[in-house]
Amino acid sequence: MTVALKLQNVDCFYGDVQVLHGFSLELRRGEVHCLLGRNGAGKTTALKAVMGLQPASAGSIAKGETELTHLPPHAVPKTGVAYVPQGRRLFAELTVAENLEIGLMARNRGAATRERVLGLFPILRERLKQRSGTLSGGEQQMLAIGRALCLEPDVLLLDEPTEGLMPAMIARIRDTLATLREEGVSTLLVEQRVDAVLPIADRVTFIENGRTGETVGVERLRREPELVHRYVGVG
Structure with a gap:
């Protein structure tokens, strides 16, 4: 293995x-x-x-x-390698879309990667314009994982x-x-x-x-x- x-x-x-x-x-x-x-x-x-x-x-x-x-x-x-720390560490004042964009920038990924992440977490698609600090705890965790997955990590x-x-x-x-x-x-x-x-x-x-x-x-x-x-x- x-x-x-x-x-x-x-x-x-x-x-x-x-x-x-x-x-x-x-x-x-x-x-x-x-x-x-x-x-x-x-x-x-x-x-x-x-x-x-x-x-x-x-x-x-x-x-x-x-x-x-x-x-x-x-x-x-x-x-x-992508890391989701304890406590999520989102940019609370930025929108869901902006947090995802920061993840995409780390390895220069684009729209196709974002679509794949939103496919894993459909609720985030409905929240793209919402400030991340106003999401529920579960939604914030999804966003934190989604932002990490924007790196396309293995x-x-x-x-x-x-x-x-x-x-x-x-x-x-x-x-x-x-x-x-x-x-x-x-x-x-x-x-x-x-x-x-x-x-x-x-x-x-x-x-x-x-x-x-x-x-x-x-x-x-x-x-x-x-x-x-x-x-x-x-x-």
Whole structure:
């Protein structure tokens, strides 16, 4: 199986505080891979390290044959890696259309890409002239994912995408990830809620105190829920 993204022995610091300790993970092409762990375990830091937002002080981060480890943050999306941070980080005063346009600019994509994104999230077509700050939470999450998909990424990083959303919106996001998987997009998904992960993930890597725990298939996770309790602290 082709590896789309590989983190190998990555160390990361905030000042003098080490957050990632030799962290390793392999994201396979066309899979949904979840990173599960307690608050403060280093999940978000791992995503930021990939994007160059929190530079790795040791180790390697590679997308296929492309080494990302020392790229500046603005250069990483140009390699086909898109990132939807926790909290969405939309431009609240700009319209839906303007937010999507910013995504398109990152890799010089045009109308065909925008149409494809609007096809995935039809509600956004009805909101194109609306300021993004006035959207519902679920609509904002769709816009954040849609803006990321305007890059036409083959690797997508999502940080807590279901946080605070109603079940219907969570189901819509799951359906979108399933569609992207069929198209060969590889998704690395950070979550805390195992119930949000089980219906969509192919594999799960646990992270504990910045260190790699076990990587397991989702079927094993269903059979052995004690793994979740051990690493995340919930049953």
